Amino acid sequence: MGGMKQPLLVKKGAEASLYLADWHGRKVIMKKRLPKKYRLSELDEQIKTYRTTHEPQLIHKAKKTGVPTPAIFLVDVKNATIIMEFVEGKQVKKLLSEVSKSERQRLCFRIGELIGRLHKNGIIHGDLTTSNMILNSEGKIFFVDFGLGEKSKELEARGVDLHLMKRALQSTHFRFAKECFDTVIEGYSKVLGSETAKNVLDKIKQIEKRGRYIAERKGD
Amino acid sequence: MKGKKTSESYCLGIESTADDFGVGISTFNGKILANIISAYIPPEGGIHPREAARHHAKVGNKVLEEAFQKAGIKPRDLSIISFSQGPGLGPCLRTGATVARALASYLDIPLVGVNHCVAHIEIGKLKTGAEDPVTLYVSGGNTIVSAFDSGRYRVFGETLDVALGNCLDVFAREAGLHQRVGEPFGAVVEKLAANGKKLIHLPYTVKGMDMSFSGLLTAVINLLKKGEYKLEDLCYSLQETAFSMVTEVTERALAHTEKKEVLLTGGVAANKRLQLMIKAIAEEHDADFSVMPREFAVDNGAMIAWTGILAYKHGVVTPIEKSFVKLRWRLDEVEVPWVE
Numbered sequence: 001m002g003g004m005k006q007p008l009l010v011k012k013g014a015e016a017s018l019y020l021a022d023w024h025g026r027k028v029i030m031k032k033r034l035p036k037k038y039r040l041s042e043l044d045e046q047i048k049t050y051r052t053t054h055e056p057q058l059i060h061k062a063k064k065t066g067v068p069t070p071a072i073f074l075v076d077v078k079n080a081t082i083i084m085e086f087v088e089g090k091q092v093k094k095l096l097s098e099v100s101k102s103e104r105q106r107l108c109f110r111i112g113e114l115i116g117r118l119h120k121n122g123i124i125h126g127d128l129t130t131s132n133m134i135l136n137s138e139g140k141i142f143f144v145d146f147g148l149g150e151k152s153k154e155l156e157a158r159g160v161d162l163h164l165m166k167r168a169l170q171s172t173h174f175r176f177a178k179e180c181f182d183t184v185i186e187g188y189s190k191v192l193g194s195e196t197a198k199n200v201l202d203k204i205k206q207i208e209k210r211g212r213y214i215a216e217r218k219g220d
Numbered sequence: 221m222k223g224k225k226t227s228e229s230y231c232l233g234i235e236s237t238a239d240d241f242g243v244g245i246s247t248f249n250g251k252i253l254a255n256i257i258s259a260y261i262p263p264e265g266g267i268h269p270r271e272a273a274r275h276h277a278k279v280g281n282k283v284l285e286e287a288f289q290k291a292g293i294k295p296r297d298l299s300i301i302s303f304s305q306g307p308g309l310g311p312c313l314r315t316g317a318t319v320a321r322a323l324a325s326y327l328d329i330p331l332v333g334v335n336h337c338v339a340h341i342e343i344g345k346l347k348t349g350a351e352d353p354v355t356l357y358v359s360g361g362n363t364i365v366s367a368f369d370s371g372r373y374r375v376f377g378e379t380l381d382v383a384l385g386n387c388l389d390v391f392a393r394e395a396g397l398h399q400r401v402g403e404p405f406g407a408v409v410e411k412l413a414a415n416g417k418k419l420i421h422l423p424y425t426v427k428g429m430d431m432s433f434s435g436l437l438t439a440v441i442n443l444l445k446k447g448e449y450k451l452e453d454l455c456y457s458l459q460e461t462a463f464s465m466v467t468e469v470t471e472r473a474l475a476h477t478e479k480k481e482v483l484l485t486g487g488v489a490a491n492k493r494l495q496l497m498i499k500a501i502a503e504e505h506d507a508d509f510s511v512m513p514r515e516f517a518v519d520n521g522a523m524i525a526w527t528g529i530l531a532y533k534h535g536v537v538t539p540i541e542k543s544f545v546k547l548r549w550r551l552d553e554v555e556v557p558w559v560e
Contacts, residue, residue, distance in 0.1 A: 012475065012505075013472070013475050014468060014471035014472035014474065014475045014501075015468070015472065036464075036468075036500075037500045037504070038464065038467050038496070038497035038498075038500040038501060039460075039464045039467075039497075040419055040460050040464075042419050043419060043424075043460060043461070043464060046421070047424065047464075126427060126428065127427075127428045128428065129428065129429075131476075148426060148427065148428065160380070160427050164427060164428035164429070164430065167428070167429070167430065168428065168429075170552075171369075171374050171375065171376055171429075174370070174374075207380065210380060210381050
């Protein structure tokens, strides 16, 4: 990894550490999956290698479907490191509680459309939270962190993906979670059609009923 | 508050959400005077709710008597009665609720319905001194990563299907293992895993902040039935995979909330390997790690008594006519006005 100057740790996540660095004159994000001491090294290797190879593939595939994602510059499987474009902008997580209701709805509708595009093209993000979405100065919403993603067109995978979005909204934006999620679904329906969207919504209900303590679960 | 003879105030808490019937007595200052638990162990198979409820009804009197004796107080000394109102198994919950209602009416003192999951967190804070932790609560019925935010304990991650403890229990039963008082299935699996050496590849399913154990359970049972692997290695691989999943999710919650404490509780918290893993991520994020001692980590009445006191001090009482049990009462539905 030549040409790298003093990387600066910007986010120590649970899954990987993100460093802001200068790489051949470009501002880049270096995503490094550090060994996890709590896991057996064998299991740790398996997980790191799998995620480091799959994430760039999904990011690339997502970009081809018209979902803004960072450009991948280098993948170093041995060191579990990915070097990618630094997307300058604001996390949707921070924006949602700051903006007006109409702007919030516009953002959520757009997010729904983008998720729709991913799903339509067989991409499951795997960690749809508002902290993994960045609005840049041109008004584009970038999706980042595909580390837990997969390729699938199955209803089940789509349902879990959107269920996670719903849960993320509930835990971080509980004041307007329902409004946001309903708007996300509107955007999603626009891309995938109302019938597919309805099927996915039914699936989400099913998934929720499988959970441990859900009021609407049948049978009691 | 009729019948209060001493200067201290006491609460008696009844726990009966699943296979344990527990009675705890606490002072209003959080001194636990008694914590008696009677576990129902089914002769075979899993917990049948009706059979467990029958056990609770049978041992109820004895457990109550023992608790009063241990605490050195009389029923008339009590100021309030609290009980586990949910979530849990219907027949079990109703048995505990019936005892609680009868006591409160007879003594003519207030009744307080308590959420079982909130109680696990509150007793954890009382016993370990943690103030604002990320809590990993892992048991036969629950797998929850939670932390306090804006008036409630929010659920950051949870299982999408079976609970971690349940996953271990079902595997142990499929393997023909036996549990007994003092050595539940989890402990039996832990002992075998300690002699495992070979890591067998099993499904590792983390979806965002949530996890799924049903695919892992099916896969490990299929391998067990094939008979090609040593039971020790299967237990080892099951533990390593499942515990890595909950640890990853707990670490994500820790990174997300930036809290400085981690609390491990629930029946599975007794597992030494899991303790090591959670301790490692706490250190990684400069957070204090605490694990609940077994007596207060498993389902118990003391946690219900203590949470009843916290709620009561903040004006929460449950009139008898509103004391119906709530089988699916989620942790994040409960307002906790006593937490800053």
